[in-house]
Amino acid sequence: MATAKVISRNVKNLLVCKSYSVNVTVKHSVWTPENIVRSPFKDVEIPKRTLPEHIWENLERWSDKTALVCGTTNRSITYHQLYKYSKNFAAHLRTNFHITDGDVVCIMMTNTPEYAPAVIGALEAGAEVTTVNPIYTAHEVHKQLLLSNPKVLIGIPESVPILKEAMRLSNRNVPIITCNANNGLPADTVSFEELINDDNINKDVLKQVNKGFEDVILLPYSSGTTGLPKGVELTTKNIISNCVQQDTKEIRHYDDTTSSHQETVVAVMPFYHIYGIAIIMLHKLSVGAKLVTLPRFEPTSFLKTFEDHRISLLCTAPPLVLFLASYPGVTSKHLESVNRIVCGAAPLPKSDIDKVLSKVKQNAKFFQVYGLTETSPLATTFTQDYKKYTTVGFPIPNTELKVVDGDFKNLGPNQVGELLIRGPQVMKGYRNNQEATKNSITEDGWFRSGDLGSIDVDGSVTIADRLKELIKVKGYQVPPAELESILKEHPAVLDAGVIGIPDPRTGERPRAFVVLKDGLKAASKDIEEFVAERVAEYKRIKDVMFLDNLPKNPSGKLLRRVLKEKYC
Structure with a gap:
């Protein structure tokens, strides 16, 4: 995710705005004497465990509920199956593909139910996961192969030729595992379905996995101000921290899973992106939600998903909000089950928010969020009833913010400068790029967002413009x-x-x-x-x-x- 509200050119106009009353439960002072802004919410405890352990923590409460279902084929996986498939796959990676702690597994797929056991299984095996946009060309993919040096590739039949050509370009030769090969397994690849359904694989091999809390588990590639690909090292601590930060009562985007209730989330935002994999997949699976996956956005299938599955939580980006607001085929009937809409990744004006909310029930809530790949990704969000849409909300628990000028001097309320973020969700650094890491993270742990912003006296953040040239x-x-x-x-x-x-x-x-x-x-x-x-x-x-x-x-x-x- 990147800037959620951008006003280009005349940044100073932002400073001349009306004051708003804010209904926020403040646990401690927001602004410090040093002009550092603390989260208004009580710090949360970060459990020291593996990410799979975090996802499985409450498995017995919803083991028979659907974890993922394909919105086009209706192919589904229950939580119990997800657990079994992930363990089976992990054991095969360790046994037959010789994955060891810290090896990289690369995934190049569209959103499918199998994406989750592929990711969680790789993590169970002690691997790091790097994801690739499934519409990338071989020329683009081979660059990421050179940088990440994966030991196993996972794809779908459509991406296998690209992966093979990318390996040729990068002079690599690593095994390819293919998902959803219903019309025949591509030559020289291994069936993912055969691996996950093999209950006879010896899972004792997983006892050899020894990953630390500060070890890297996700390696998405992000382009910074230089535009050159950089591997963002996200640790177990980073991802679990961001998961439990989202569980805070005042800002949570979901209701608890019970015997009679389960959030249903449309998963059309791509899993290869940090928003899709971290906020939609990993976090929502940790709280027992049902994910309805769509391989791509297409109006008919997207709207049919709402009719067939009664979507209650919509995690989206501005293009989808614009579609819902303006497409003639979208009616209140499609959105009648939606309780919450969460929007990140790019700017969104209030007029478009109002158009969408006019189509949903009156008590539906809209959350703008802000974050970056380097912050795992969430840094700020709205509270439950916050409606100041010119902002991106407040720093989430355990998070501090500050705004600095060109001389790195801390600025006060409503002054515009570069936004810096500090918290347990800030990345470890950039893979094999000490200079970029040093330029992005200060010695005392502040991540330089590259975005211009200001912070109000109440702690709410307005993103003014981009320093970055993306x-x-x-x-x-x-x-x-x-x-x-x-x-x-x-x-x-x-x-x-x-x-x-x-x-x-x-x-x-x-x-x-x-x-x-x-x-x-x-x-x-x-x-x-x-x-x-x-x-x-x-x-x-x-x-x-x-x-x-x-x-x-x-x-x-x-x-x-x-x-x-x-x-x-």
């Missing part, structure tokens, strides 16, 4: 440096710069500025097709300008800000 296309992060690197691979291109420009359909889109080599020519279409062959669709460039040179500072760094000011 481009947001339909809520997806598009790193300019990645596209610039690909552009420079074109034989006619000498130099390139990429920025995001406003787009009424996608929020932003990439615009490329290209300098050609002397004596060589290339048409815009040639450049666009060259990039399209190497990146996912949402990253593609459809707007190219040719320049004689690019603006740079004395050290040679590209000044994207100048490109925006001069050409946009």
Whole structure:
């Protein structure tokens, strides 16, 4: 997740806003004399155990309830089956694939019920899990293979050819396990279903797993201000902390699972993303919810999910909220069972929130949330009845915030600067990148978000603008440096710069500025097709300008800000 409310350009206008009364149960002072903002909620105890142990803690209370069901095929897994499948898979990973503590398992799949036993099973085996966008090209995937060095790949039939080509490009040869191979198992791969259904595998091998509380378990890749992929090291402590932080009564987004009640969550936000895997999958499984998985967003199947499963909790991002608000086919009937809507990942204006709430029952609650991959991901959220939609709510328990100026001086209430976050959910660091880690986490544990924001006297946070230069296309992060690197691979291109420009359909889109080599020519279409062959669709460039040179500072760094000011 990234910024949940962005107001570009005139940041100072944010300071001239009316005061609001806030109904928050404050357990202690919010602002300290040092201008550090503490969470208004009582600290929670972080249990020292493995993440699978945390998920299974209350298993007996809902073992026969559905854990996951496919929204298109109705294929389902109960909690008891999820436990069994995860253990079986873990034992096979240790025994037959020789996974040892700290090895990496890479998953490249769309959202399916099998995603959960694949992740939890890998963690049970002592592995780290890295996830890949299933629409990535082989060119993109091979970069992550080089960086993460996985020992096993898990995919679906559609992704197997991409994984094989990515291995060729990265000069790797590791086994591939295939899920949902209903129309035949791809050559040279192993059936996931055979592994998870093998109850005869000796699970005593799992006693050899010895992972510490501070050891890494998730390794998502995030593009920071440089745009170059960085492996975010999230530990057991990070993920469990963020789970129990979300369980706090004042801010929780769910009701307890009982014999007569179970939250039903539509899981269309991708599991490869930290929002999908941590907040929707891992946390909601830890509290006994039912996840209805959808492999992709498609209006008909998405709305049918509401009709068939009576969705009660909607974890979403702005494009989905806009769809619910404006699509003619969405009626109050579809949303009649929805009790809560949680929105993160990108900006969302109040007018769109009001449109959606007009279609749901009067007592439905709307939560805006804020966080980043590096914060596991949740950092702030609304309370149960909070409606100040210009903010992203309050720091969650065990979390401190501060806003600093360019000299790193702490600022006071309603002053705009860079937002810093400190808490047990802050990542361990970036994999094999000490410099990036040092630049992102201070010696005393503050994570630099890269977002401009302010904090009100009540502790509520407003995100004002982005310091980072990532481009947001339909809520997806598009790193300019990645596209610039690909552009420079074109034989006619000498130099390139990429920025995001406003787009009424996608929020932003990439615009490329290209300098050609002397004596060589290339048409815009040639450049666009060259990039399209190497990146996912949402990253593609459809707007190219040719320049004689690019603006740079004395050290040679590209000044994207100048490109925006001069050409946009």
